[in-house]
Amino acid sequence: KNEVEQSPQNLTAQEGEFITINCSYSVGISALHWLQQHPGGGIVSLFMLSSGKKKHGRLIATINIQEKHSSLHITASHPRDSAVYICAVRPIIQGAQKLVFGQGTRLTINP
Amino acid sequence: ETGVTQTPRHLVMGMTNKKSLKCEQHLGHNAMYWYKQSAKKPLELMFVYNFKEQTENNSVPSRFSPECPNSSHLFLHLHTLQPEDSALYLCASSQGLGLAAEAFFGQGTRLTVV
Numbered sequence: 290k291n292e293v294e295q296s297p298q299n300l301t302a303q304e305g306e307f308i309t310i311n312c313s314y315s316v317g318i319s320a321l322h323w324l325q326q327h328p329g330g331g332i333v334s335l336f337m338l339s340s341g342k343k344k345h346g347r348l349i350a351t352i353n354i355q356e357k358h359s360s361l362h363i364t365a366s367h368p369r370d371s372a373v374y375i376c377a378v379r380p381i382i383q384g385a386q387k388l389v390f391g392q393g394t395r396l397t398i399n400p
Numbered sequence: 401e402t403g404v405t406q407t408p409r410h411l412v413m414g415m416t417n418k419k420s421l422k423c424e425q426h427l428g429h430n431a432m433y434w435y436k437q438s439a440k441k442p443l444e445l446m447f448v449y450n451f452k453e454q455t456e457n458n459s460v461p462s463r464f465s466p467e468c469p470n471s472s473h474l475f476l477h478l479h480t481l482q483p484e485d486s487a488l489y490l491c492a493s494s495q496g497l498g499l500a501a502e503a504f505f506g507q508g509t510r511l512t513v514v
Contacts, residue, residue, distance in 0.1 A: 291442065322503070330437075330488050331507035333402060375443070387456070388503065390442040 292316050295376050295391040303399055308363040310394045312376030315357065322388065323350050323361050324375040332375070335361070366398045403427040406491050406506035413481065414514055421476040421509045423491030429504070431497050432474040434466060437488040437508070449474060450497055481513045 293314045302308060312321070323335040336343050336350040338359065343350050347366075352359040363370055376391040404425045413419050425432065434446040448456035449468040463485075465477040474491055488508045494501040 293442070324505075329507060330490070330510060331402070332490060332492075332505035334502055334504065337502050377443075387445055387448075388443075390444075392440075392442045 291392065292380070292389050293376055293378055293391040295374075295394050297394060298392065299395045299397075301397045301399065302366060304367060306366050306398075308366050308370070308396065308398075310361045310374050310376075310396070312359045312361070312391055313357060314359075314376075314378045314389075316378070316380045316382060316389075318354075318357075318378040319381050320379045321352055321359050322377040322379075323359070324377060326373040326375060326393065328372075335374075363396075368398045368400050371397050402504045402506065404491055404493055404504050404506035406489075406509050408509060409507060410510050410512075412512045412514060413478065415481060415483070417481075418477070418479040420478065421489055421491075421511075423474040423476075423506055425472055425491075425493040425504070425506075427493060427495075427504060429493035429495045430471045431494045431501065432468060432471070433492040433494075433503065434474065434476055435490040435492065435505075437490060439487070443490065446476075448497070455497070478511075481511075483513050486511055486513045 296311045320339045326332045338352045347364045349362040373393040375393045377388045407422045431450045435443045437443045445458050446460045447466045452468045467475040490508045491506040492503040494503045
């Protein structure tokens with residue numbers, strides 16, 4: 290079992306729908322990252338969280354440290370949001386330099 | 401544009417070839433990383449460098465040889481690779497290795513070993 294589990298693995302929705310992607314982890318962490326990977330392969334960092342909630346445009350990320358769970362929400366989804374969304378955590382026990390990644394959620398937004 | 405540039409973007413090499421992947425960051429960061437992303441698997445950390453010194457080798461086979469001549473450049477030298485080494489190789493950098501260090505990724509090099 291991976292230390293970081295994402296759900297769903299694949300998600301297809303219509304333009305305008307509200308999207309939620311979930312991430313659960315099993316270790317103590319110092320930070321959690323949400324990343325976006327486009328078909329070409331490049332990865333963009335969306336959020337880095339250690340508590341609470343962050344918002345950037347139509348994207349919202351929340352984390353519950355006690356429950357070891359984070360969610361990424363996309364409001365008013367658009368076809369250009371189609372990408373793989375990756376959750377990554379920085380475990381305390383393994384040292385600050387190591388990120389552990391989830392397997393990613395492939396999101397497809399149809400027009 | 402994330403400030404981290406990888407070349408080449410695509411590489412096809414035979415099992416007896418020697419090639420190198422290059423990563424350059426223009427962000428003034430002092431830590432650089434190599435990650436491997438195989439099909440349908442999570443990203444795996446390969447190497448970490450901090451101020452040009454290797455601080456982590458995640459049990460990577462010796463056919464992968466990293467080099468960090470300065471804090472802005474990172475290479476991954478490849479020789480005698482196997483078909484199962486075909487993957488997307490991603491470089492990243494961060495300002496330090498601390499708990500709040502945010503990693504910036506390059507576009508990746510898609511490697512195919514034939």
